[in-house]
Amino acid sequence: MCVRVSGVSLSDSEAFRVFYEDAAPVVYGYFIRRCGGRSHVAEDLTSEVFVSAVRAVRDGVTVDAPMPWIITIARRRLVDHYRRRDGRRDLGLDDAPTVSVGSVWDSPSEARLVTALEQLSPDHRAVLVLRFVDGLPVREVAEMMGRSERAAQSLLVRARAALRAEWEEVPDA
Amino acid sequence: MRDLIQMLERLDRPVDLPDEVRASIWSKVRAESQSVKSQRTPGRAGRPLLAVAAFVAVLAAIGVVAFLQTDAAEDQVGAGPALAPGLESLVAGFDVTASAFDGDAGWAVWTDPLSGLCIGVTAGTDVVHRCGPDSRVAVAGDGVLVVAGDLRDDTAVVVAEYEGGKIVDVPIVTPGVYALITRDDLMWLRGFDADGRNTENVSRAVLLGEEPSGTSTPIDPGQFEPRAGHVAVWTGEEMLVIGGWSETPYDSANQSSIAVGVDGSIRPLAPPPVTLERYPGVDAFWTGDRLLVVTGIRSPLSMVVLTYLPDTDTWTTSAPLPEDRYFGGAVWTGSELIVVGGVMNSPDDNEGSGCLGYFVLTNSRTRPMHCPALRWSDQMFPATRSLDLGNVKNTRVEGDVDDESAQSDCRYRREPGPFPSPHGDESGADECRPCSHRNQPRSPPVGAVYLPTGWWGGRHQAGNHG
Numbered sequence: 001m002c003v004r005v006s007g008v009s010l011s012d013s014e015a016f017r018v019f020y021e022d023a024a025p026v027v028y029g030y031f032i033r034r035c036g037g038r039s040h041v042a043e044d045l046t047s048e049v050f051v052s053a054v055r056a057v058r059d060g061v062t063v064d065a066p067m068p069w070i071i072t073i074a075r076r077r078l079v080d081h082y083r084r085r086d087g088r089r090d091l092g093l094d095d096a097p098t099v100s101v102g103s104v105w106d107s108p109s110e111a112r113l114v115t116a117l118e119q120l121s122p123d124h125r126a127v128l129v130l131r132f133v134d135g136l137p138v139r140e141v142a143e144m145m146g147r148s149e150r151a152a153q154s155l156l157v158r159a160r161a162a163l164r165a166e167w168e169e170v171p172d173a
Numbered sequence: 174m175r176d177l178i179q180m181l182e183r184l185d186r187p188v189d190l191p192d193e194v195r196a197s198i199w200s201k202v203r204a205e206s207q208s209v210k211s212q213r214t215p216g217r218a219g220r221p222l223l224a225v226a227a228f229v230a231v232l233a234a235i236g237v238v239a240f241l242q243t244d245a246a247e248d249q250v251g252a253g254p255a256l257a258p259g260l261e262s263l264v265a266g267f268d269v270t271a272s273a274f275d276g277d278a279g280w281a282v283w284t285d286p287l288s289g290l291c292i293g294v295t296a297g298t299d300v301v302h303r304c305g306p307d308s309r310v311a312v313a314g315d316g317v318l319v320v321a322g323d324l325r326d327d328t329a330v331v332v333a334e335y336e337g338g339k340i341v342d343v344p345i346v347t348p349g350v351y352a353l354i355t356r357d358d359l360m361w362l363r364g365f366d367a368d369g370r371n372t373e374n375v376s377r378a379v380l381l382g383e384e385p386s387g388t389s390t391p392i393d394p395g396q397f398e399p400r401a402g403h404v405a406v407w408t409g410e411e412m413l414v415i416g417g418w419s420e421t422p423y424d425s426a427n428q429s430s431i432a433v434g435v436d437g438s439i440r441p442l443a444p445p446p447v448t449l450e451r452y453p454g455v456d457a458f459w460t461g462d463r464l465l466v467v468t469g470i471r472s473p474l475s476m477v478v479l480t481y482l483p484d485t486d487t488w489t490t491s492a493p494l495p496e497d498r499y500f501g502g503a504v505w506t507g508s509e510l511i512v513v514g515g516v517m518n519s520p521d522d523n524e525g526s527g528c529l530g531y532f533v534l535t536n537s538r539t540r541p542m543h544c545p546a547l548r549w550s551d552q553m554f555p556a557t558r559s560l561d562l563g564n565v566k567n568t569r570v571e572g573d574v575d576d577e578s579a580q581s582d583c584r585y586r587r588e589p590g591p592f593p594s595p596h597g598d599e600s601g602a603d604e605c606r607p608c609s610h611r612n613q614p615r616s617p618p619v620g621a622v623y624l625p626t627g628w629w630g631g632r633h634q635a636g637n638h639g
Contacts, residue, residue, distance in 0.1 A: 020199060021195075024190055024198060024199075025190035025195075028188070028194065028198070029188040029190070033186075033188070039194070043194055046198050047201040047202060050202040104188070106183070110180055113180045114184075117181075132178050132181040133181050133182065133184045135182070164174055
């Protein structure tokens with residue numbers, strides 16, 4: 001059993017390297033805007049995802065579609081990151097999101113949105129990102145967050161309200 | 174609200190991955206990807222192929238020797254471990270007392286040697302947890318963290334945290350506890366209770382993959398000899414428990430070795446060929462197909478590497494370490510056993526090389542790496558700790574340089590409970606004393622973290638605490 005891409009086994013380290021070349025920009029891109037534009041965080045999380053992938057290959061995990069699979073790992077890492085980061089933020093250890101427009105954000109409004117998003121609780125932030133940025137159906141959001149579908153739907157409603165409230169609080173850039 | 178949602182939806186668009194970032198990430202993944210084949214644990218059906226695999230692994234190890242020897246030339250002393258800005262000052266003066274890693278994610282327990290204040294740090298994200306100076310961490314799957322035990326704080330709990338953010342509170346607070354994560358369970362062995370009495374059993378926690386209930390399943394106490402100071406590894410099927418001692422101070426770690434299954438079953442293992450001594454310390458590592466035990470022996474004080482093969486229930490004694498040291502620590506890197514620190518039997522040799530690499534497969538050593546000199550310890554046990562932290566294996570040396578000028582700053586804290594002091598029969602608990610009564614002067618204890626691809630760093634001086 002192993003992960004395969006177009007019939008090539010990822011248990012071969014060179015094949016994994018080829019897969020990495022294709023998938024790394026996708027995974028890094030997944031993280032960068034979901035983590036406030038912090039490139040070092042995106043880099044760290046991307047590393048974690050691929051190390052997890054390597055370990056999964058080593059453990060004989062079977063996957064038919066590697067790219068969706070690696071994004072699923074990335075999603076779980078992201079939710080985990082949000083939750084861990086919350087404790088760090090409580091200690092005042094977190095750095096501010098990257099708010100300069102140009103390299104990461106399209107507009108001042110987008111930077112403002114990300115700043116507001118960063119103020120939310122981990123679960124509110126996660127449910128909004130999974131539902132609207134990732135475009136997952138509520139059922140999959142619920143599964144990703146370890147909640148029932150009904151609970152996820154309720155959480156989503158509260159998260160939207162919280163985002164609107166934070167948006168009003170964040171000064172226009 | 175719709176405008177905000179539309180903005181959210183637009184966040185998912187491609188970005189460029191800079192080449193230097195791509196290379197940086199790959200460098201972290203490379204070690205894992207290179208070992209994809211060689212480290213895969215074969216199932217029972219694959220065991221007939223072990224002989225062939227072992228031959229290939231020996232050939233691979235020869236190549237790894239050359240690779241690591243090349244990298245060793247780049248070893249250097251440098252800055253401290255990668256902590257978030259602001260956290261360095263928070264843990265200044267603390268010791269790293271436990272660590273674990275999962276891929277590139279690492280967790281460490283930092284402990285103030287004097288106050289006992291302890292925090293758990295998640296590398297990269299630096300979430301701080303409450304824990305204790307005897308806490309341990311273990312990681313499995315996607316981000317499981319266990320912080321177990323607190324000798325000094327009755328309010329402490331054993332915590333398991335995993336991907337779903339669910340918490341398992343395990344209702345034991347006891348020294349000597351040894352916890353590890355299997356694929357599905359948190360398992361632990363109880364040690365002593367807070368009054369120094371033996372606790373009665375081995376327990377296991379609820380399945381981590383399900384909604385945790387916080388309950389545990391005791392294992393028949395009649396089958397288990399209570400102990401503390403034991404070491405354990407998870408083989409993928411069983412928890413192998415080696416050594417441990419009864420409440421007698423300085424007793425040898427001579428409790429029988431056992432294998433504990435997730436169903437609570439216990440079966441004895443063949444006894445190790447040498448007595449596992451408590452005082453020089455014991456480390457154990459699972460390589461994927463065998464158990465390595467690095468232990469000290471007392472007469473003469475020295476260290477030895479033992480290998481246990483579960484398939485045949487047999488032990489072998491590897492070649493003795495080329496340097497006659499004791500109190501050293503060790504860590505398994507995935508291909509190599511690195512022995513760090515310790516003290517040479519001859520005082521004149523104490524300025525010798527501080528660490529060495531030992532290849533189990535080839536029964537050979539690599540050239541000494543650049544690392545701190547051998548040190549005496551200012552900690553209770555073991556003198557030198559081995560840690561497993563981050564995407565590369567790190568080894569931490571702690572102890573104190575034999576430096577008379579720092580004598581007045583040297584203090585230690587007597588642990589409450591059953592742990593004896595290595596400095597003699599001293600009564601009382603929870604007290605700090607200067608070390609001037611010792612036979613030799615001591616400098617403040619220092620800690621260091623070694624990254625095979627990086628640097629030594631992270632000096633933490635107890636003297637900072639006054």
